[in-house]
Amino acid sequence: MKDEKYRPLIERIIRICSIILFLLVSVLLVSCSKDEKNHIDTVDKRERENKPFMEVAESALIETTGWLSRDEILTIEQDDDGQAVFLHQFNEEEPVELFRTSDAIMSADASASGEYVAITHSSKSDSATLLIINREGKQVLSRDIISSYVLLEWDDTENYKEQLLVMALQEDWSYDSWLINADTKEESELNLPKPFIQWLDGEHIAYMGDANDRGLPVHQYGMEMKDNRVIYEDAVGIFSKYGRTIIASVDEEGDSMTLQVYAKGEFEKPIKEIEIPAIKKDEDYLMPYLDVPADGNRIFVLAPLTENESSLYELLEWDMMTNETERIVDRINNEPIASNMDGTYCLYGHLLDSLIDLEERTIEKIPQAEIM
Secondary structure: OHHHHOHHHHHHHHHHHHHHHHHHOHHHHHHHOOOHHHOHHHOOOOOOOOOOOEOOOOOOEEEEEEEEEOOEEEEEEEEOOEEEEEEEEOOOOOOEEEEEEOOEEEEEEEOOOOOEEEEEEEOOOOEEEEEEEEOOOOEEEEEEEEOOEEEEEEOOOOOOOOEEEEEEEOOOOOEEEEEEEOOOOOEEEEOOOOOOOEEOOOOEEEEEOOOEOOEEEEEEEEOOOOOEEEEEEEEOEEEEEOOEEEEEEEOOOOOEEEEEEEEOOOOOOOOEEEEEEOOEEOOEEOOOOEEOOOOOOEEEEEEEOOOOOOOOEEEEEEEOOOOOEEEEEEEEOOOOEEEOOOOOEEEEOOOOOEEEEOOOOEEEEOOOOOEO
């Protein structure tokens, strides 16, 4: 289970390596994007007649990092003058430049409200600068961090606050952690049990514990009181957002995965659950990619079509009122998804460089004028 515990870090490192590779061999990547294994070409395209759009030049786009609001997207882009974070709004021809540097930008993450963006950038391998700006690009705070890699997690709970968990990892897997309030600029040093966490509420986080005879336990940890308790004994993974906590487990035969949903930190009994095929890779079962819009009434699940490791996937809309699932798109790869707040669009892909229209059930690449 060791690889699964470090999956969030590994995924982010892969994304950073992909960015570097993109800059070195962008021409090759353009040709590779047309490869059949992408499977995006099998999905219907949205008609664009008489509709305005804006271009993100493929030679400039490094990474799409997520949503700032229901119709605003953050990107990291490269040009002759360095790298910059841009805000793209649907139907606007020109993006807004929020930040620019001669360093390499490693991440740009918006808070749940969209009022703040946390950026890490660096020109060294053992240190980075953490910068928090507001949505107009004005600096809120900046600090240097000695670290080989920095993990950022904004509070994205049901009653979220403008607070950011910062985990600074070293090569030996040791780490330091802080809690930063973007509104007040207050910082407090923490001693978290693990660096890979999910927010449960404004005071509690969840993390996967060490493997035991029963599997991987899920822990709930209070950052202020430092109370620590196991809320689930044998899990594959956990995802939590906007008051919905989803815990994945696998049956004894290992061919079926159960996703159980808990509401508002009540872990005695799930409010809903479904089964999907279980995929095992390198002795670990893969937690499906998930996301939740702000109302918490739906969960978007990227589920495998079969139990085979090489399986293609389908994006499901899981209704929390009826417990029914509906297919949005299928025959796509197992890659991250990120829903906007009202659940009308999803960003998709390791670089979040495709856009899924959840109402029209279409998917397309963002580069080459694909943001509508």
